[in-house]
Amino acid sequence: MDEMKELLESFLVETREILETLDQEIMSLETNPDGDTLNAIFRGFHTIKGTAGFMGFENISSLTHEAEDLLNKLRKGELEVTPEIIDALLDVHQVLTEMVEQVATQGNDGGIDYQGLVETLRRLRQQEVSAQPESSAQTTTAVASEDQERVLDKVLSDPQFGKRATDDFTPEEYALLDKAFEEINEEFARKEETASGGTESKKASPTPEEATPASGEAEAPSKETVKTTPPAKQTVSSQPAVSTKKLSASLRGMADNTIRVDVRRLEALMDLSGELVLGRNRLTQITESLVQEFRGHELIKKLQETMAQINFITTELQSAIMKTRMVPIAKLFQRAPRIVRDLAREFGKEIKVVLKGEETELDRSIIEELVDPLVHMIRNSCDHGIEPPEERIQAGKPRYGTIWLEAEHQENHIVIRIRDDGRGLNAEKIKRKALEKGLISPEVAAQLGDKEIYNLIFLPGFSTADKVTSVSGRGVGMDVVRTNIEKLKGIIEVDSKPGEGTTFTIKLPLTLAIIQGLLVEVQGEVYTIPLSSVIEVVSTNDYEIYTVNQQEVICIRDDIIQLVRMDQMLNTPTIREDLENRYVCVVGFAEHRIGLVVDELLGQKEIVIKSLGDFLKQIPGIAGSTILGDGRVILIIDVIELIRNAQRARLLRGSNVATAS
Amino acid sequence: MGTETAEALQQRNINGDTLQITAFRLGKEEFGIDILYIREIIRMPVITRVPNAPSYVLGIFNMRGKVVPVVDITQRLGVARRDEITDETKVIVVQVNNVLVGFVVDAVSEVQRIAKDIIVPPPALMENVNTKYVEGLAKLEERLIILLDLPKLLDLESESETE
Known part of the structure; x- marks a missing residue:
């Protein structure tokens, strides 16, 4: 059984x-x-x-x-x-x-x-297959290759082969041999291309104009068998053939060297390596104290050497374990062409998909969480972004729209872009909708820049689709996308040019378990801010701070940034009023920036994120905790929540921050 | 020790004739909890305050690599704790329904094996203690040990509703 x-x-x-x-x-x-x-x-x-x-x-x-x-x-x-x-x-x-x-x-x-x-x-x-020679290239080559095989066999098995001069061949044999060599050459060339891994994979696939109309023409006079094709048959979701082939080839090659491992085992390894990092951090600290006290001692030098080695190995081990959880993003991207193809047919549009950077790897758990947002954004692009062919031609664009999916690594992050060359976002329409739905106040609406307006589409309850289609326009959409991305500690931005298209950029950490943190002191308590959200840190002495509508703002170069006093936010036992010799950590996601006022900067540390546990569950403004090298527990600031709180307050209050100067 | 075995033991403890409890002091009263809930008894650790947490949460601390919250149960029980922290002050870390949590007590007295038949149900009202969280009373020669219903005591969701 x-x-x-x-x-x-x-x-x-x-x-x-x-x-x-x-x-x-x-x-x-x-x-x-x-x-x-x-x-x-x-x-x-x-x-x-x-x-x-x-x-x-x-x-x-x-x-x-x-x-x-x-x-x-x-x-x-x-x-x-x-x-x-x-x-x-x-x-x-x-x-x-x-x-x-x-x-x-x-x-x-x-x-x-x-x-x-x-x-x-x-x-x-x-x-x-139709009889027309130009359309039956497939047939001819196939037939030809059978002939070629026969001829080659004959020629090669001929004991006289070596002695026969080329001009002894019959013209027929000659032509076939020639063709055979040509194909062999092509095959080699293709193999080489695959091996060298050309990133621009588009060229391998014929453009839709070349491919489809040609065969369509050829079909026309032939038997009426293929005529049932629906009108949208020209829809081409071009698949970067070479890279997929390369990928599946490499996957096939890998198959022999891979084993299936229960994800839970990997997770257990991950946890253990996290503990190891903590232990290592602690050990480093003890070593430092020992070095202070017993400088010059013979054993100290050995200790330091060993420590350095352990340090190195721990880091390596950690990244090795992390790599076991990494999956190429192709797993995710591969769904796109199919989705686009179906949608394009449904909407009577012509859309092709170009994938780039599918080999980029990221944490398996992140991939899973990305499926829904990605599908949603692709649907959005197909539905709202790409125009119908006639409209595109009128606008002087190619018939077929293009959706690009791109992924790349940037330092400790992965950046995913979903780009289309459609009609772009309509700032006026978005603004109107946001006002209608009471998502922003009229005063605020008047002051928002285009980019800020575009980002309103991420607000809950926002949807601009005039008519509800089966795929979009139901008012649940981009806010869900944003929530999902934020759950992954990522950020999402949208940019658009009217008539030229829309780009969604998602920036995600490679892994969720270990991050770089900036340690800060607030009224004697230590907190850590995820370094990935920190844009810059300035001293309060170097910049002007104003109060506008009871909201403190700091002017850094041309930006006016809302301030959040961390001691007030964190309800520290003591609250400091003045702003002398303090620091502002400018943190942000998307184009939102706020400044967190702290007392001291204590440095940067690699930290292992620990949840607060089931007992405490969610604490406002706190994303989790971590254990420092000396054993102390410190809390991690939930930057995204702070920014959203500030943003919500500003949008509804209608403060004049944007024109404060 | 797996949780299954722990539960099995707990079951046996309840079904058997005796109950093994850890007794501790809070203010003037002496309390007892089933020993099988206890994961660790430690000296007052360095506790990190958690801002914006409910008032009974004193903070979190590092228990050998695990982040564990510490709560003050005196408020709930309606007893007063000694103000100062002494060498005797301890944190009892318990595991209830897979949740780890610690609470501060003035002193831990001892592990007691008590006969089940000496346990009596709590009276409807007690002078110094909120009986809602009391499972029973164990009368020993000159002492009265108040046995706590730990799951109920630590189920803090119901608390926030009443507040």
């Missing part, structure tokens, strides 16, 4: 994995109907068929069988890849996913109707 359960478990894991890559490969087949992709898809279905058959899931196995037959025709070049075929394959994928999930929940794959789909597959399989 247990054995069966184990088998089922591994069937599910394996099949889900295959389905995940299949989705990608089918998508990329649309723009790159090459043999490699076809073979990969065929292999995927084949494996599923095999294991499902073994497990006795007949529905899965018979559906994959049908898909396989269709793919076989494609592989042989007897059929051409059409949007309809892609649709059918995606449908197969969809139904298989449902079946597999049903296996997971109910233990069987029955009850899901797929007969219609099987018929579609069969009908598609019956279609013949």
